[in-house]
Amino acid sequence: MTWNPKPFKDRGVLITGAGRGIGQAAAEKFAAAGASLFLCDVDAESLAETQALLGEATEVGVIARDLTQLDAPQAIVQAALSQFERIDVVVNNAGYIWNGAMHRHSEAQWQAMLDIHATVPFRLLQAFANWMIPTARAELEASGAATPRKVVNISSVSGTQGSATQVAYATGKAAVVGLTKTLAKEWGRYNVQVNAVAFGHIETRLTQAFETSPPSIEHAGQAYKVGLSNQQIEHLRRTVPLGRPGHVDEAAGAILLMALPEANYITGEVLTCSGGA
Numbered sequence: 704m705t706w707n708p709k710p711f712k713d714r715g716v717l718i719t720g721a722g723r724g725i726g727q728a729a730a731e732k733f734a735a736a737g738a739s740l741f742l743c744d745v746d747a748e749s750l751a752e753t754q755a756l757l758g759e760a761t762e763v764g765v766i767a768r769d770l771t772q773l774d775a776p777q778a779i780v781q782a783a784l785s786q787f788e789r790i791d792v793v794v795n796n797a798g799y800i801w802n803g804a805m806h807r808h809s810e811a812q813w814q815a816m817l818d819i820h821a822t823v824p825f826r827l828l829q830a831f832a833n834w835m836i837p838t839a840r841a842e843l844e845a846s847g848a849a850t851p852r853k854v855v856n857i858s859s860v861s862g863t864q865g866s867a868t869q870v871a872y873a874t875g876k877a878a879v880v881g882l883t884k885t886l887a888k889e890w891g892r893y894n895v896q897v898n899a900v901a902f903g904h905i906e907t908r909l910t911q912a913f914e915t916s917p918p919s920i921e922h923a924g925q926a927y928k929v930g931l932s933n934q935q936i937e938h939l940r941r942t943v944p945l946g947r948p949g950h951v952d953e954a955a956g957a958i959l960l961m962a963l964p965e966a967n968y969i970t971g972e973v974l975t976c977s978g979g980a
């Protein structure tokens with residue numbers, strides 16, 4: 704069997720949260736593997752940076768939208784289909800953290816974490832289904848087989864194992880597992896493989912190191928505390944078998960693995976990418 708260096712040539716790949724971090728690295732990874740990319744992020748400037756990084760060899764469409772707006776997922780799927788007339792891979796990656804002890808979580812905090820981590824992937828995949836199901840049915844009728852398509856949902860070890868100060872985030876990321884396993888059962892008949900990748904500690908702005916007080920990121924006009932204290936990072940180094948955090952390129956590699964044709968008989972799984980933690 705030969706190895707195809709461009710397995711995504713003539714394939715359309717939709718990635719959310721592609722302006723930076725893991726989503727940006729995933730865009731680079733899929734571009735190197737030949738994909739046409741449709742990228743979304745709430746942050747137009749960082750999305751433009753990703754587009755510039757990809758260069759002109761890659762066919763790219765971008766849309767700067769806040770995915771939590773009710774009509775955004777449908778608009779993004781429509782825009783991707785208008786440009787490429789196909790979506791072969793959906794990567795549900797956009798997300799952020801809003802941490803705090805359980806007894807101090809506000810209603811808004813709880814809802815915001817469920818919105819971005821559970822509701823947005825649900826809506827995006829429902830919009831995808833509106834195109835994918837009739838398309839797969841027509842393929843089945845015409846040739847007896849539907850094109851293999853992939854969904855890679857991004858979860859977290861916070862969702863699969865729990866994490867103190869992240870009750871809303873962890874619940875949203877656990878919901879991703881339910882969504883993944885359920886759609887794997889519903890969409891097997893359409894030859895869609897639906898898997899999740901649960902990340903451990905990957906170096907991005909969400910996990911940047913700090914000495915005494917945590918830094919903040921701005922998201923939709925609000926500031927959110929992020930980062931890991933040097934003490935937490937030292938603890939992780941001791942407890943992670945590989946002894947280090949993951950690089951975004953390694954995180955992107957795990958996403959790509961689940962989208963490769965080599966993974967055509969893997970569905971409903973949660974791949975942990977955590978250096979063994």
Ligand SMILES: NC(=O)c1ccc[n+]([C@@H]2O[C@H](COP(=O)([O-])OP(=O)(O)OC[C@H]3O[C@@H](n4cnc5c(N)ncnc54)[C@H](O)[C@@H]3O)[C@@H](O)[C@H]2O)c1
Pocket residue numbers: 719720721722723724725726743744745746749768769770771796797798799819857858859860901902903904905906907908909910
């Ligand atoms: N970094 C880690 O250690 C880690 C661990 C586990 C899971 N994750 C998950 O991986 C994913 C990517 O995280 P990252 O570390 O690369 O973070 P990041 O902040 O570097 O990138 C996330 C991107 O998502 C975008 N985004 C957030 N909310 C959005 C919205 N409403 N609409 C559109 N875009 C939106 C942001 O603007 C940002 O560009 C997230 O789902 C995160 O929860 C990360």
